Structures are given as C-alpha cells and as structure tokens.
Amino acid sequence: MTYKNLRWLSFLLLATLESATSLPAQALDVTVTPKRPNLGDTLAITIKPDPGEQLTQAPVVKVAGKKLPVYPIATNRWRAFLPTIPLEKHGRRSLIVTGNQRTRNMMLWIGKQWFRTQSIWLPPGKGSGTDFEFDRVDAFKAIVSPKKLWSGKFLRPNNGPLTAGYGITRIYNGDYSDPDYHRGLDYAGWGGSPVKASAAGQVRLVGYESKGFQLHGNIVGIDHGQGVNTVYLHLRDIKVKEGQMVRAGEIIGTVGSTGASTGPHLHFGLNVNGQAVDPTPWLKWGFQ
Ligand SMILES: [Zn+2]
Incomplete structure (x- = not known):
C-alpha cells in the first residue's frame, strides 16, 4: 500500500467515524412565519435540508400531534x-418535523387577539341556513388538490370600503354560550359592482339562494390548490360555472344582498385546510 493510498484510507475512516458519532447541529432547517402569530393567522412552516443534502420525500409535520398536509x-x-x-x-x-430520518422538536406560540363583540338579533327562522347549503359548503371546504394555482398576493375582490373585519365575536339572539366569529371580510360595494377572483384557481362551488342557499345567498367558491380556497357570498349575479378555471382579478359575479344579508355587500372568506382564517395577511403579504 502506497503512502497516498494510506492517507486516503485514513480520511475515509475518519469521515465514517464523524458521521457515525456526531449529529449535525441542525438536522433540518425549519422556518415558521409570521414570527409572532396571533389567532386568525396562517402559519407557514417551511422545511429545507442542511446544505449539501437532499430532501426528496415530503417531511412529516405534526402540530399538537396532528399531521399537516405538506407540499x-x-x-x-x-x-x-x-x-x-x-x-x-x-x-x-x-x-x-421529521425528514431524512431526522427529527426537529420545536415550540410555537400563538398569541391572543382582541376581537370586538357584536350582538346580532335574527327573526325566527332567518339566518339559520339549510342542511343542503352547509353540506355543499363543507364538501367544497374539504377539497384538497395538490397543485398550487395561485401566485403572489391575493387581490382585494371588490373596491367597496371594508365594513366588517375578520374575527369579530358574534353573539346570536343573546346566546353567549355559543359564540361564533366573523369568518371573513365584508366589503360594502354598491349593488351590481364587480366581484373579482382574489387569485387564480378553479371554481368548485356555485350555489343559488333560489336553490337552497338561504344563509350564504348566491355563492361562488374557488379552489386555489394545496388546501387554500376562497368564498364570495351574497352575490347578485354569478358569471362563472363549476369546473371553470379563473385568473386572478377575473370577474366572477356582482355584489348583491342575497341570503342572510341586510344590504348589498360582499362577504369574502379564505379557508386554509378547511378553517376560515384571516384573509388580510394573504392580501397584504401573500404566501409562497
Ligand atoms: Zn361577512
């Protein structure tokens, strides 16, 4: 054995020992944004391997023991x-987070958010909605299509002023035992003003008040892929059909007052993995 060969062999031995005995300082690079999330926020958990390594299979991400979809x-x-x-x-x-046979244990902190309380008194039978419409909306929210169809920030769907923010606690008919929250943003655009698709996607829900959507009114739901979708409620006209692909900013309908609504406005909701989150960060900063 030559000196050169010997040197090579000892290098190999050392390299093997190194990988067998010492763990890398950081097994996986995990980034969570925003840095100080509050209830209502969407948290984006991004995972990449250490420099020089590959992460060709989806890592497993669990929050509070529950597995999240990873794309x-x-x-x-x-x-x-x-x-x-x-x-x-x-x-x-x-x-x-588990990937490449390595696990990272981290702790998240979700801060409290103060939302004002609003009392809403509905006449008997009004605003309760039908099983039919809830089943259709639930089925829409459960759609998961792996391809990401949006890019960049989401667009404001109507030019009217914002009249009700996300998260307002709503007490119906004085029943404090069962509070609900405002699951989106209200824009008071004039009746007949255009409603635009907030981002590119596929129309997967079209419902009409005349066909049982008593609470939502005329509604359009757009799937943006990877568990993200948007809904547009109380529309006057609907200009799209189920299955149709839409571009960001494309007109999908007009502002109306159908369903449980007291005047023309657009209720705009954004769901992530089936939960109605605050659309504001999606409009302001966007998510990759
Ligand atoms: Zn609303």
Missing part, C-alpha cells in the same frame, strides 16, 4: 400551512 414549493423545499382561528385557545403548540 413541495421548490426543489428541496417543502411547506405546510397551519390555520388558526379565534375560537381556539391561544398559547403553545408543539411542532415536530
């Missing part, structure tokens, strides 16, 4: 969304 967003880069809503408890959540 590729670039070569060697994966992302999971954690939706949060005002009805949850604020505080700590465990985050466990």
Whole structure:
C-alpha cells in the first residue's frame, strides 16, 4: 500500500467515524412565519435540508400531534400551512418535523387577539341556513388538490370600503354560550359592482339562494390548490360555472344582498385546510 493510498484510507475512516458519532447541529432547517402569530393567522412552516443534502420525500409535520398536509414549493423545499382561528385557545403548540430520518422538536406560540363583540338579533327562522347549503359548503371546504394555482398576493375582490373585519365575536339572539366569529371580510360595494377572483384557481362551488342557499345567498367558491380556497357570498349575479378555471382579478359575479344579508355587500372568506382564517395577511403579504 502506497503512502497516498494510506492517507486516503485514513480520511475515509475518519469521515465514517464523524458521521457515525456526531449529529449535525441542525438536522433540518425549519422556518415558521409570521414570527409572532396571533389567532386568525396562517402559519407557514417551511422545511429545507442542511446544505449539501437532499430532501426528496415530503417531511412529516405534526402540530399538537396532528399531521399537516405538506407540499413541495421548490426543489428541496417543502411547506405546510397551519390555520388558526379565534375560537381556539391561544398559547403553545408543539411542532415536530421529521425528514431524512431526522427529527426537529420545536415550540410555537400563538398569541391572543382582541376581537370586538357584536350582538346580532335574527327573526325566527332567518339566518339559520339549510342542511343542503352547509353540506355543499363543507364538501367544497374539504377539497384538497395538490397543485398550487395561485401566485403572489391575493387581490382585494371588490373596491367597496371594508365594513366588517375578520374575527369579530358574534353573539346570536343573546346566546353567549355559543359564540361564533366573523369568518371573513365584508366589503360594502354598491349593488351590481364587480366581484373579482382574489387569485387564480378553479371554481368548485356555485350555489343559488333560489336553490337552497338561504344563509350564504348566491355563492361562488374557488379552489386555489394545496388546501387554500376562497368564498364570495351574497352575490347578485354569478358569471362563472363549476369546473371553470379563473385568473386572478377575473370577474366572477356582482355584489348583491342575497341570503342572510341586510344590504348589498360582499362577504369574502379564505379557508386554509378547511378553517376560515384571516384573509388580510394573504392580501397584504401573500404566501409562497
Ligand atoms: Zn361577512
């Protein structure tokens, strides 16, 4: 054996020892945004391997013991969304990410958010909705299509002023035992003003007040892929059909006052993994 060969062999031995005995300082690179989330926020959990490594299979992401859907967003880069809503408890959540036979244990903190309370008095029978419409909306919210169809920030769907923000606690007919929250943003556009698709996607829900959508009124739901969808309620006209692909900004209908509505306005909702989150960060900053 030559000296050169010997040197090579000892290098190999050392390299083997190194990988067998020492763990890398950071097994996986996990980034969570926003840095200080509050209830109502969408948390984006991004995972990439250490430099020089590959992460060709989707890592497993669990928050508080529950597995989240994970999607590729670039070569060697994966992302999971954690939706949060005002009805949850604020505080700590465990985050466990497993990939390349390595595990990272982290802790998330979801802060409290103060939402004002609004009392709503509905006449008997009004605003209760039908099983038919809830079943259709639930089925729409459960749609998961793996391909991401949106890019960049979501667009404001109507030019009218914002009249009700996300998360307002709503007490119906004085029943404090069963509070609900405002699951979106209200824009008071004039009746007949255009309603635009907030982002590119596929229309997967079209419902009419005359066909049982008593609460939602005339409604359009757009699937943007990867568990993200938007809904547009109380429409006057609907200009799209189920199955149709739409571009961001394309007119899908007009503002109306159908369903449980007291005047022309657009209720705009955004769901992530089936939960109605605050659309505001999606409009302001966007998610990859
Ligand atoms: Zn609303």
